[in-house]
Structure formats: structure tokens, C-alpha cells
Amino acid sequence: MGNSEEMADHESVADTLRPLLRAAFGPDPGVAFEFWDGSAIRPAGTSHGTLRVRSKEALAHLVWAPGQLGLGRAFVSGTADLDGDIFGMMRALRSSAPHAPGAGITLGPGAVFQAVNAARRLGALGRPPEPPPEEMRTRTGGLHTRRRDAAAISHHYDVGNDFYALVLGPSMTYSCARFAGAGERPDDTVSLADAQRAKHDLICRKLGLDARPGMRLLDVGCGWGSMAIHAAATYDAHVVGVTLSHEQAELARKRVAAEGLSDLVEIRLSDYRDLRGERFDAISSIGMFEHVGSKRAAEYFATVHALLRPEGRLLNHAISAIGGSAMGGRSFVGRYVFPDGELIDVGRVVLAMEDAGFEVRDVESLREHYALTLRGWVANLEQEWDRAVELVGEGRARVWRLYMAASALGFEDGTLGLHQVLGVVPSGDGASGMPATRRAWG
Structure with a gap:
């Protein structure tokens, strides 16, 4: 009889994994752990829920991909599960981790050693398990080439419009909402649909679309057309929306037609880099800049700058991270959610816009609003x-x-940010056409 089988006869899985869990999450993270043999580890105090480890394959995922990728593979494959308040459980696990509080659920060197030791004792070492099929593993072409960007966008967005409708609700808007209220903090009593409408209206007013009817707007990364529809219906704007997602473009066109706005809104299946030579009064880029990447930022801002008339405005609405953060191939988000995505420090965004010729007139953070959006x-x-x-x-x-x-918690603790940066193209004599204060958009 082998050593791992002898251990299984005399020691529960809970006993074997106790040193690993202590190294990874501290002595009492406030979460219960239950294992495939029926054994369990219970918290001494209040429990936020139960982390169920259903098979030793979950441990194998962790050994072969230490850190968040292995943890993510275990959860996606169903070999591990979170049962209870997912926000409370993830916050408890993150805050109790002795190696990097607030930095996400990861594993320090001590926890990796304990994982390998536990896997050996439980017979979980062997060939690496296959990653779940939802993981994107093929990336052809250079980073942020048109072909590779199109594949990354398709991986994330072409998963079915019905699924997005279920998650996003009737607004069909996949970006941070604005829960505006009378108080100083975001009003969580505002519905998600109303908050998305408030966000779109804020952007329209920042772009000056309320100044006169018939202004020409480009919506880069238009999604399912919600911003374009709002701008056309509310301010009589003529809108061109571009997206790389086939499913988004198809539904956006149907929604535009259903609203009777086909004479004002054109949805194109197109890369923003194909728009050279056209001119617009305003450009909105909402939740798209995360796909551009720092190496392409200068090209991106130069391209959109060339598309604007003098006194034309750009509103860049994007997730940010202090110092920047690339969603690499060893990260859960980089493999499963946003392949090749990158969060750029807002300071670098401002500098890149200025280098392209924009005068930056306003920067606003909506960090707490995105936490509420994600919770919704x-x-x-x-x-x-x-x-x-x-x-x-x-x-x-x-x-x-x-x-x-996990993203909601990141926005709540400040690991992630969300900024709207408003820039204008000054005319030859320096005129900006900007209002004197923010009161123009509220």
C-alpha cells in the first residue's frame, strides 16, 4: 500500500489540508471548508458561507497553476464551490490572507509548498488536469493586432445576447452605471436601469450634445447600442456606433430599428482604426479602452483626435488601476474574461490624451458606482x-x-478605479467651447 493510501486510511482530508488553508488564509478566515470525504473545518466565530472542495482535482489545479489561475480553474470546473454570500466569503478570504491583504485571493510561497505536500499525501499529484473549456488558450498574432483583438472581443462578448440580457437587465449596458441621488454617496435605491440612463445622460451633457440638435457622435465600442439610442432619442444626435462583436452589432441594429431611430443611428461592425477621414463633433468611448493596451494608447488617442472637429470633445470612460495592470496569461481574468486586457493608470491616460493634442478638462471617478453596478x-x-x-x-x-x-470588491477597496476623462480639441485660436463650470452637466 502506497504512502498516500496509508494517509487516507488514518487522516481525514480536513486534517491533511489544514496546514495549507492556514498558510493561505490564516487561522480563522470566517469561512467553513467542507471536503469530498465529508470532513470539514469550521470557523470559530461567524461563518460567511462554505467553501466546498468536491474532489482532489481541485488541489491538482492549485498545484499545477499556483495562485488565482489554479483557484479559478477549480471553481469554474466545479471541483470547488462557494456556497453562501459570495461577497462576504471572498472579502473574508482576501482580508484574512497573511501574504497580501486586499490584493485578491492568491497563494504565497508557503501556501504553494503546503499545497504540493498535501497533494502528494492525498494522491493528487500526477498529470495536470485539463483546464475548463471556457478558458481561452489560443492567441494568434501579435498583441493588439486587429485579428487578435477581434478574437479577444469575440471570446468575451459573443457568448449569447440572451445571457447578457439576463445579467445586465433591460438597459443592456455593460459598463459602470451612475447611481445619482440627493446625498453625497451613490444612492443604492436607484434601479440599475435608471442608473445606466443617468450615466448615458451625464456623458451626453459632458460631450455637449445638449447644445444643439443634430450633432454627430461616434460611439467607440458601442455594445448593444444603448448609448447611441439615448443620444439620438434624447438629443437628436446623429450617431455612428462601432463594435467588433457580431452579436452585439446584430442586436444593436434591431434595438435601433425598434426605437424608430434608424435614420439617426448607424451601427457598424468595424475596428475604430478603420474610421480615418471621417469627422465628428463628439466621441464617447465607454468601457472599450481596457482592450486597447498601453502600447496602443498613443495610436488610439491620435486616431480619435483626428476624427474630431475643432472644439470637439472625447469622453473616455474606463477602468483604471494605480500604476497600471495587465491582465496576463497567468491571471484568472486574463484567461477567462478579458484576454489581452489592460488597465491603465488614469495619470497616464491624461498624459496620453495631452500628447495626442487634447486639452483635458475634467476627470471624474465613479469607483463606488461600479461596485454597486456589479452587485446588481x-x-x-x-x-x-x-x-x-x-x-x-x-x-x-x-x-x-x-x-x-471579485471585481465589485476591487472597486469597493480601491484596488480598481473607474474614471471618466473629458478632453477637447482646441481650435486654432485656443477656443475650447467648454462651459465655465461643471454645472453644465450636473
């Missing part, structure tokens, strides 16, 4: 879980639940 999306997903699994499969539904919950 998670609530939608959990409420319609069975339908979501029917639409995209359990693995992909698990990806979304995990990444949206």
Missing part, C-alpha cells in the same frame, strides 16, 4: 442561475459570478 449584475445572475446555465453552461456562468463578485 451578480444579483441578476444568481436570481436567474438555472436559466443562465441553460444559456451558456455552468462553467461560463461560474466564470461570470466569480469575476463580477
